[in-house]
Every structure is written in structure tokens, then in C-alpha cells.
Amino acid sequence: MNSVVNLTLAKRTQVGDIAFIDLKAQQRRIRPAIEKRLQAVLDHGRYIAGPEIEELEEALAERTGAKTATACASGTAALVIPLLARGIGPGDVVFAPAFTYNATANAILLTGATPVFVDIDPATFNMDPADLQRRIDSVRKEGRLQPSAVIPVDLFGLPADYRAITAIAEREALFMLADGAQSFGGELDGKQVGNLAPATATSFFPGKALGAYGDAGAIFSQNALDRERWTSIRWHGTDEARRESIRVGFNARMDTFQATVLLEKLAIFDDELAARRRIAADYNERLAGVARVQAPIEGGLSGQAYYSLCVENRDAVVKALNEAGVPTAIYYSTPLHLMPAFADYAPSTGLPVTEKTASEIFALPMHAYLTPQQVDYICEAVLAAIRAA
Ligand SMILES: Cc1ncc(COP(=O)(O)O)c(C=O)c1O
Missing domain, CATH: 3.90.1150.10 (Aspartate Aminotransferase, domain 1)
Known part of the structure; x- marks a missing residue:
């Protein structure tokens, strides 16, 4: 040695x-712009649901080509919210790789569903579609639980095999939620992460490629109804006026300051x-x-x-x-x-x-x-x- x-x-x-x-070198580059943004938040005082949240959501949708982007509190919240909105819970199986961060499995278990772990491909380090099919078949054969969803993970930033996994999900009627916590900016066939699955979760944890100065995340979708449900769930399941809870939700909002940091980092x-x-x-x-x-x-x-x-x-x-x-x-x-x-x-x-x-x-x-x-x-x-x- x-x-x-x-x-x-x-x-x-x-x-x-x-x-x-x-992160220090990066901060030196953008610090004046961030300080200006922070001052604007201090001036308007809307620390939650400030105008920068929607500004960020629009910028994220534009960057990814997704129809909608919904800002939320973390990558974990970004996984839990679409599963809840879909009614995934006890009795459902959600397929996911075991070679990922613990949040992927925690999100499944927090809904009451059962994770079934799928092996990875030795070349991509991502979910092996052939093993996914085998595990779906064996859950069906056993007949105890309902195969309901699949969460491919884009490890280290590399998109999973969405061509093969989409075909399986469509054939088997599984909801596909992409765990793109690590893959903002990744692409497959010229399409951006955020636009490769019906729903995509991402994380803006500080160490991620696009990182906030605290916890934050976002969910991408191709339809407006998802966004309506997700924005409700992230605010305790309330209606548009935020008076009554019309479904079960939790506090999963992104705070305004994180949105300002992300806007400057997105630039x-x-x-x-x-x-x-x-x-x-x-x-x-x-x-x-x-x-x-x-x-x-x-x-x-x-x-x-x-x-x-x-x-x-x-x-x-x-x-x-x-x-x-x-x-x-x-x-x-x-x-x-x-x-x-x-x-x-x-x-x-x-x-x-x-x-x-x-x-x-x-x-x-x-x-x-x-x-x-x-x-x-x-x-x-x-x-x-x-x-x-
Ligand atoms: C693959 C994966 N999924 C989910 C998460 C959860 O994101 P967060 O830490 O923002 O909750 C992370 C990151 O930390 C991750 O790497």
C-alpha cells in the first residue's frame, strides 16, 4: 500500500x-444571488407558500418537460404522497430494489403496503426487469397480496430501464412511481427524468446534484389531477380553501427559503x-x-x-x-x-x-x-x- x-x-x-x-465552491458562485433572494423572503414574510414556491414549480416543470411539478418537504415525502394519493396500503405489494437508500422502503411501509425486493442488473446497478417479472409472478402465484405498484430507482443519477419496466407495469396494471431522488437531470431516449414515468419523486437534499440548504423535494406528473391531490395531501389533505380535510394528508410542504435556493441553483x-x-x-x-x-x-x-x-x-x-x-x-x-x-x-x-x-x-x-x-x-x-x- x-x-x-x-x-x-x-x-x-x-x-x-x-x-x-x-458545496462551498458552489456557494461562492451563487451567494450574492441567494442573499438577495433571502432578503426578498424576509421582506414579504411568506415563509410557507411564498410566491417562490410556484415560481420554482413552474421552472422545474419547464426544465424536465413534465406537465406539473409539485414542491414538497423531502424526497421521502415525494415518494409517500403519490402512493397515498393512489390508495396504496395494506394488502398491496410495491416492488422496489433493495440496492437503494432506506427511504424507498420506508415510504412503502409507511403506507401500510408490503415491499417486495427486486434484484439489480450488474451493469446498470438498477432494477433488473427480468427479476421484477419473476417476483410479480410469484406474488400472484402465492395469491395472498395484490401486486399494485413498482418503484424503479435511478441509482447515482442513471435512469432505470423505463422501456422494459413500463411494458411490465402496463401489462400487470402496476402504478409506476419513479424514485428519481438522485437523478434530476438524467435522460432516457432524449426525455428528462420527471417525464419518464406517470409519477416521479426527486430529492433536493443538500448533497444531491440539485440541492437545497435543508430538506426539500418535488414530485413530477403528466396530469393536473395528480397535482391537485398531491398539493392537498402535502397540506394535511385540505380542500383548496384549506378549511377542511377532504382526505388524509400530512405536513409535507417545502418552505419558501428552500425554493429560493433551488431557483438560484437551477440557474x-x-x-x-x-x-x-x-x-x-x-x-x-x-x-x-x-x-x-x-x-x-x-x-x-x-x-x-x-x-x-x-x-x-x-x-x-x-x-x-x-x-x-x-x-x-x-x-x-x-x-x-x-x-x-x-x-x-x-x-x-x-x-x-x-x-x-x-x-x-x-x-x-x-x-x-x-x-x-x-x-x-x-x-x-x-x-x-x-x-x-
Ligand atoms: C434513492 C433515494 N430515495 C429517496 C431519498 C429520500 O430523499 P430525502 O432524503 O430528501 O427524504 C433519497 C435521498 O436521500 C434517495 O437517495
């Missing part, structure tokens, strides 16, 4: 500190996205020969919120990289079916591709403010760490 540290130490001082995600999003994609292309070019990198299906383009890759000796490689000053993260070392909260839903078959990928995966720094020298340094360090491991 010393060889990795030695090899890279020489250049280390030249490239400076490498951030895993550099630079495409520029940042292009930079992240260039960096991912460099990583792929240098590392695809020695590691399993995430590969899009034909027509797919990642929003590149994160960059993850798989190597056999992951823990040794990560240790060497950290010693060489390259920060890393692991999304996800424990798949959901192996976590205590979801263990009751672990399939008896296990999820072989999910489990293997979880033992091999790690993420490299990914943000628009990495310099070419830093990217070069990171690649050299990864290559040396893999050679030494």
Missing part, C-alpha cells in the same frame, strides 16, 4: 484538498451537469478497464449526482485512496433486505447481484468544481490502489 501513498504524495500538494462534494444546473458528465467520462475512460463501472442502457444518460464503481478488493482500495487524500463514500454497503428494519421482507432466494455489488462498490469525488489535475490525480490513485490491493 505504501507504493500508493508514495506514488501520489508527490503530486498531492499540487492538486490541493479534494472535496467529495464541494447554474446545466453548466454544472455538463462539468460532472465530463468528469464521469474521464473516470470511465481511465477506470473501466480495471473496475466494474456503471453502464447506461442504450439511450440513457446519467444526471451524475454520484460516481460509483465496483472492485473486488474494495476495502483495501478505499483505505489506500483515503490515505492518498482521495475522499470516498460507500452507497450502499448494506442492502435493505439485510437491514433489521426490513429483514422481514428479505426474499428467501436472497438477491445475489445486489449482495455482490454491495460488497464491491464505492464512490469517488463527484462535483462540478473538481479540476482536471484533481481528476487525473484521483484516477492515478485508483489505478495504483487497485494494482496494490
Whole structure:
């Protein structure tokens, strides 16, 4: 391992500190604009449901090509609201990958429905459509629960196989809710995330590609009735006048300040996205020969919120990289079916591709403010760490 540290130490001082995600550099770029926006909120005083919420919703719909965008409190709320609006609950099965953030399964269980975990594809790290079909068939055969919905997850920003999963969902009469928490900016066949499924949830958690300065999320839809129901559910299920509850809901509103931050970040999003994609292309070019990198299906383009890759000796490689000053993260070392909260839903078959990928995966720094020298340094360090491991 010393060889990795030695090899890279020489250049280390030249490239400076490498951030895993550099929110500080981004803030320096937009801080005056955000301060101006914040002042406007302080002046009008509508901290909840200020005019910036609708301004953001319109900008998000325009950016994605979705008919409507509904701002809400978090990515988790953005998953729960469409499931509730659809009447998903006890007796229903919702299919989802286990190789995702825990919020995907929590959202299903919070409605009272049952998650059935689906394995992933080894190339895309996203839901394997063939395994989805197998699991639908076995739920139907058992006959105890009703297959009702499917939540494909766009891991690290890469859209799932919506061509195949849409065909299955239509044939099996499943509601398809895309978990696009990580994939704002992603594309499939020239269509944006937000426009690839009847409903799409996204998260604006600060570390996401489009991140607020607190919790926030949004839901995209292709029809106005969804938006009407979702805006009601996010405000305790109230009617338009907000006097009476006409359905069950909860407090799932986005606050006005987060909308102002997101509006300013949206203004630079495409520029940042292009930079992240260039960096991912460099990583792929240098590392695809020695590691399993995430590969899009034909027509797919990642929003590149994160960059993850798989190597056999992951823990040794990560240790060497950290010693060489390259920060890393692991999304996800424990798949959901192996976590205590979801263990009751672990399939008896296990999820072989999910489990293997979880033992091999790690993420490299990914943000628009990495310099070419830093990217070069990171690649050299990864290559040396893999050679030494
Ligand atoms: C795949 C996935 N789904 C759902 C969520 C939940 O989003 P939030 O943290 O905004 O509730 C996240 C992110 O944190 C996520 O990565």
C-alpha cells in the first residue's frame, strides 16, 4: 500500500484538498444571488407558500418537460404522497430494489403496503426487469397480496430501464412511481427524468446534484389531477380553501427559503451537469478497464449526482485512496433486505447481484468544481490502489 501513498504524495500538494462534494465552491458562485433572494423572503414574510414556491414549480416543470411539478418537504415525502394519493396500503405489494437508500422502503411501509425486493442488473446497478417479472409472478402465484405498484430507482443519477419496466407495469396494471431522488437531470431516449414515468419523486437534499440548504423535494406528473391531490395531501389533505380535510394528508410542504435556493441553483444546473458528465467520462475512460463501472442502457444518460464503481478488493482500495487524500463514500454497503428494519421482507432466494455489488462498490469525488489535475490525480490513485490491493 505504501507504493500508493508514495506514488501520489508527490503530486498531492499540487492538486490541493479534494472535496467529495464541494458545496462551498458552489456557494461562492451563487451567494450574492441567494442573499438577495433571502432578503426578498424576509421582506414579504411568506415563509410557507411564498410566491417562490410556484415560481420554482413552474421552472422545474419547464426544465424536465413534465406537465406539473409539485414542491414538497423531502424526497421521502415525494415518494409517500403519490402512493397515498393512489390508495396504496395494506394488502398491496410495491416492488422496489433493495440496492437503494432506506427511504424507498420506508415510504412503502409507511403506507401500510408490503415491499417486495427486486434484484439489480450488474451493469446498470438498477432494477433488473427480468427479476421484477419473476417476483410479480410469484406474488400472484402465492395469491395472498395484490401486486399494485413498482418503484424503479435511478441509482447515482442513471435512469432505470423505463422501456422494459413500463411494458411490465402496463401489462400487470402496476402504478409506476419513479424514485428519481438522485437523478434530476438524467435522460432516457432524449426525455428528462420527471417525464419518464406517470409519477416521479426527486430529492433536493443538500448533497444531491440539485440541492437545497435543508430538506426539500418535488414530485413530477403528466396530469393536473395528480397535482391537485398531491398539493392537498402535502397540506394535511385540505380542500383548496384549506378549511377542511377532504382526505388524509400530512405536513409535507417545502418552505419558501428552500425554493429560493433551488431557483438560484437551477440557474447554474446545466453548466454544472455538463462539468460532472465530463468528469464521469474521464473516470470511465481511465477506470473501466480495471473496475466494474456503471453502464447506461442504450439511450440513457446519467444526471451524475454520484460516481460509483465496483472492485473486488474494495476495502483495501478505499483505505489506500483515503490515505492518498482521495475522499470516498460507500452507497450502499448494506442492502435493505439485510437491514433489521426490513429483514422481514428479505426474499428467501436472497438477491445475489445486489449482495455482490454491495460488497464491491464505492464512490469517488463527484462535483462540478473538481479540476482536471484533481481528476487525473484521483484516477492515478485508483489505478495504483487497485494494482496494490
Ligand atoms: C434513492 C433515494 N430515495 C429517496 C431519498 C429520500 O430523499 P430525502 O432524503 O430528501 O427524504 C433519497 C435521498 O436521500 C434517495 O437517495
